[in-house]
Amino acid sequence: MLDSVIRARDDFLVEGGAILPNKFQMYFATLADSDGFEDKVESWRNVYGFNYEPIRSWAVTEPVTDTVTPRNVISRPVSVMEIDIMTATIPDLDFTAQFTLPTVREAWAQGFVGWFNVDFDMGSTAVALNTSPWHKYTHWQQCLFYANDEFFVPTDSTVTVCLGMKKNAGNARDLDVEVSWDVNGEAHEMSYKMR
Secondary structure, three states: OHHHHHHHHHHHOOOOOOOOOOEEEEEEEEEOOHHHHHHHOHHHHOEOOEOOHHHHHHHOOOOEEEOOOHHHEOEOOEEEEEEEOOOOOHHHHOEEEEEEEEEOOOEEEEEEEEEEEEEEOOOOOOEEEEOOOOOOOOOOOEEEEEEEEEEEEOOOOEEEEEEEEEEOOOOOOOEEEEEEEEEOOEEEEEEEEEO
C-alpha cells in the first residue's frame, strides 16, 4: 500500500508539503503462541475426524492478522526496515534483511510476529502510532508468521533470520515473504503470501 502513497506523493505533493505519517518502522520477533498455532494451523489435521492436511499446508503459508500479548514474544524485537516516506522510492519497499533475535526466555516457538510503528513528526507536536504487543490494541493488530513445525529456542540463544519481502508479480497489493532461520544449527525456511 505504501507504493500508492509514494506515487501520490510524487504526482501531487507541492514543494514544502508533507506526507503524514512520514516515517515507518517494521519490527520482527520470535513467537511462542501454541494456542494460536493449534487453532489456526494444527486444527486442520482433525476436523470432525477428517484430516485436511492439504488445507493445513496452504493455511500455514498465509500470515495471520491477530493480536498477541508480550508474553508471546520470546525474543527481543528487532527493527528490520525503516522508511522515510518523504524520500522513499518504490524499489525501496522490496527488501531483504538479515538479523539476529536474542532470546529472552526458553520456549517452543511457533514462528514469528511482525508489527509496525509510524511517526507523524513534521508538525509542532510529534505523534506516533505503535502496533506492538506492548501497546494498546489497534485496528492493524500484529502479523503472525507461523512455521510449519514448532522449534525449540533455549535461553540465552539467538535466532538468526533472513527476511525477504517483495511485491507479488501477479498482484502488486500482495506480498511474497521468505523467512529462513537458524536456531542452534537447525535450519528452517518458509514462504508466505500476504494478501
